Amino acid sequence: MRVSESGEFGLIAELRKILSGDREDIILPPGDDAAVFRAPGGELMAFTTDALVEGVHFDRAYVSWRALGYKSLAVNISDLAAMGGCPSSFALVVLGLPEDIEVENINHLYEGMMKCGEKFSCRIVGGDIVRSPRQLFISVSVIGGLPRETFLTRAGAGTGQSIMITGTLGDSAIGLDWLKRGGGGENACARKHLYPEPRLREGKRALELGAAAAIDVSDGLLRDLGHICEESGVGARIMAQEIPISAAAFETARELDEDALGAALSGGEDYELIVIADEENALAMRAEIGLVRIGEITQGSGVTVLDASGRMMQLEKTGYDHFGGA
Amino acid sequence: MRVSESGEFGLIAELRKILSGDREDIILPPGDDAAVFRAPGGELMAFTTDALVEGVHFDRAYVSWRALGYKSLAVNISDLAAMGGCPSSFALVVLGLPEDIEVENINHLYEGMMKCGEKFSCRIVGGDIVRSPRQLFISVSVIGGLPRETFLTRAGAGTGQSIMITGTLGDSAIGLDWLKRGGGGENACARKHLYPEPRLREGKRALELGAAAAIDVSDGLLRDLGHICEESGVGARIMAQEIPISAAAFETARELDEDALGAALSGGEDYELIVIADEENALAMRAEIGLVRIGEITQGSGVTVLDASGRMMQLEKTGYDHFGGA
Numbered sequence: 001m002r003v004s005e006s007g008e009f010g011l012i013a014e015l016r017k018i019l020s021g022d023r024e025d026i027i028l029p030p031g032d033d034a035a036v037f038r039a040p041g042g043e044l045m046a047f048t049t050d051a052l053v054e055g056v057h058f059d060r061a062y063v064s065w066r067a068l069g070y071k072s073l074a075v076n077i078s079d080l081a082a083m084g085g086c087p088s089s090f091a092l093v094v095l096g097l098p099e100d101i102e103v104e105n106i107n108h109l110y111e112g113m114m115k116c117g118e119k120f121s122c123r124i125v126g127g128d129i130v131r132s133p134r135q136l137f138i139s140v141s142v143i144g145g146l147p148r149e150t151f152l153t154r155a156g157a158g159t160g161q162s163i164m165i166t167g168t169l170g171d172s173a174i175g176l177d178w179l180k181r182g183g184g185g186e187n188a189c190a191r192k193h194l195y196p197e198p199r200l201r202e203g204k205r206a207l208e209l210g211a212a213a214a215i216d217v218s219d220g221l222l223r224d225l226g227h228i229c230e231e232s233g234v235g236a237r238i239m240a241q242e243i244p245i246s247a248a249a250f251e252t253a254r255e256l257d258e259d260a261l262g263a264a265l266s267g268g269e270d271y272e273l274i275v276i277a278d279e280e281n282a283l284a285m286r287a288e289i290g291l292v293r294i295g296e297i298t299q300g301s302g303v304t305v306l307d308a309s310g311r312m313m314q315l316e317k318t319g320y321d322h323f324g325g326a
Numbered sequence: 327m328r329v330s331e332s333g334e335f336g337l338i339a340e341l342r343k344i345l346s347g348d349r350e351d352i353i354l355p356p357g358d359d360a361a362v363f364r365a366p367g368g369e370l371m372a373f374t375t376d377a378l379v380e381g382v383h384f385d386r387a388y389v390s391w392r393a394l395g396y397k398s399l400a401v402n403i404s405d406l407a408a409m410g411g412c413p414s415s416f417a418l419v420v421l422g423l424p425e426d427i428e429v430e431n432i433n434h435l436y437e438g439m440m441k442c443g444e445k446f447s448c449r450i451v452g453g454d455i456v457r458s459p460r461q462l463f464i465s466v467s468v469i470g471g472l473p474r475e476t477f478l479t480r481a482g483a484g485t486g487q488s489i490m491i492t493g494t495l496g497d498s499a500i501g502l503d504w505l506k507r508g509g510g511g512e513n514a515c516a517r518k519h520l521y522p523e524p525r526l527r528e529g530k531r532a533l534e535l536g537a538a539a540a541i542d543v544s545d546g547l548l549r550d551l552g553h554i555c556e557e558s559g560v561g562a563r564i565m566a567q568e569i570p571i572s573a574a575a576f577e578t579a580r581e582l583d584e585d586a587l588g589a590a591l592s593g594g595e596d597y598e599l600i601v602i603a604d605e606e607n608a609l610a611m612r613a614e615i616g617l618v619r620i621g622e623i624t625q626g627s628g629v630t631v632l633d634a635s636g637r638m639m640q641l642e643k644t645g646y647d648h649f650g651g652a
Contacts, residue, residue: 002328003432004425008455012428018436019353019450025414026451035451037416038332041367047451049467052457088351090363092375092466099330103337106329110344125352125361125373129334132379134460139420141467145366257600 043285069112084207086144173267410533412470413500421460499593564621
């Protein structure tokens with residue numbers, strides 16, 4: 001079977017089987033937003049990595065070097081946010097570069113990365129630069145100490161709990177289409193696509209307020225909520241009309257003749273957090289961090305979406321798989 | 327200026343300027359084999375990353391998936407060895423995959439990686455799988471706790487100290503040429519190219535026995551010893567006839583009509599350690615870890631190589647720069 005048939009998630013499932021083990025210092029094994037292990041000094045560390053590949057995750061035609069640098073770090077910090085946050089972290093950066101790239105552009109890339117790092121207390125401590133003639137790529141890994149013995153995973157959701165979301169969804173996917181069609185980066189959706197805001201503060205506070213599970217929205221709401229359902233052994237029901245969608249997303253989608261709700265359900269790269277919590281804790285989170293309730297955890301499996309009249313919606317796209325697999 | 331003109335080391339020097347800072351938890355800033363920072367729990371952690379790119383660092387025509395997996399982890403563990411070793415470590419793996427790759431091959435890649443991890447107490451805890459249509463790449467990052475408050479850098483060498491080396495040099499470059507010309511992987515040089523042995527034990531012991539500086543030989547003896555000279559503000563003089571070269575390297579080089587000494591001086595990827603130490607400590611290391619003395623640290627700058635009659639050798643190649651820059 002080829003990678004294109006197995007799909008990203010099939011491949012990950014396969015590798016989790018190979019990698020699963022029982023060493024007691026591995027607290028959270030492969031498969032979640034970040035790995036968690038116990039450092040020799042005793043504290044828990046969250047460790048994550050993400051790569052952006054030219055032609056797959058970005059196109060230099062509409063992503064500036066600065067935005068590329070910013071985003072390559074932001075997507076990793078978002079993984080830490082989904083674990084409940086690290087007060088500070090350290091990053092290593094691998095740049096795979098074609099030879100014709102201007103050194104000045106690499107400086108801009110690092111400036112963007114450092115801007116993100118300063119904002120979220122992540123320090124770039126080193127890396128590797130390699131030649132990659134046919135394709136630019138940036139691979140970043142980030143490690144941070146977890147402040148307490150608890151953290152959030154995809155596996156903690158229980159029946160009856162609330163499903164909540166930070167910010168708004170769909171902006172990034174709509175912003176990407178806007179950029180692809182030649183629109184400028186000053187559009188609010190485009191800006192969210194280029195400079196996503198990892199929800200580090202919100203993740204930390206959600207953990208403190210008793211959240212049960214979390215994940216960041218990188219592959220789309222349906223897909224990522226689906227991961228929580230799989231790992232927690234539950235189902236989810238969400239109300240389409242409760243999903244927070246920005247005015248900019250509605251407006252830009254209209255200009256592009258696109259469906260804002262579709263983008264909010266299936267569009268990737270918003271880097272908002274899905275947070276699951278008991279009703280009581282959920283109320284505190286809604287009041288204090290502004291989370292929006294979009295549905296609840298159910299028995300069974302899979303994600304169901306109800307329209308305004310309570311009917312189950314038929315959905316075509318469910319999210320983003322890097323290899324287009326099932 | 328383009329990356330191809332600036333060269334890998336010019337680019338790294340540029341980025342070090344951007345990244346240099348003064349946060350007190352950064353113990354060893356960008357530029358050495360690994361970054362060192364203080365974890366919230368108080369202990370020092372060594373953090374390193376390295377990537378292998380198809381067509382640049384390997385060719386699937388003569389590198390098996392298992393070897394590729396093994397080596398992608400080994401080169402990172404070698405960086406830890408050059409710091410004085412970590413008793414145990416954790417790794418994240420980013421795979422950038424073209425779509426037509428067989429899932430079975432990815433399993434073999436992971437098996438090779440885990441074989442290396444088991445041998446050197448490095449546990450693979452997660453990673454990311456992304457699509458990379460035009461070029462396969464593997465980016466690995468490894469983190470480990472340093473057992474004490476001291477570690478080895480490139481900057482500690484002082485005039486009069488001994489320059490020593492673990493194992494033999496040149497095998498990997500000769501083994502690569504052997505493979506390129508259709509030779510099999512059972513050749514000892516080819517085997518060293520495919521399955522390099524990070525010198526974790528030796529690095530740890532050298533630190534305990536009072537080594538002053540170290541680096542692993544990834545870009546070639548002259549180039550890597552040159553890094554020690556630059557960072558320590560010293561020069562180096564080595565005796566060509568003292569450089570340890572294996573019988574297999576001499577024999578394979580003869581079959582290929584190549585120069586074994588040239589490979590030992592300039593060939594990359596042996597992943598042996600260059601260790602610098604005071605005479606007294608050097609004697610203990612030579613006796614106990616089998617290090618071989620090849621020269622001494624001098625005043626001035628740059629690396630000088632003397633032939634058997636004590637004359638300065640004229641050298642054409644000085645090592646490997648990923649972008650072919652100066």
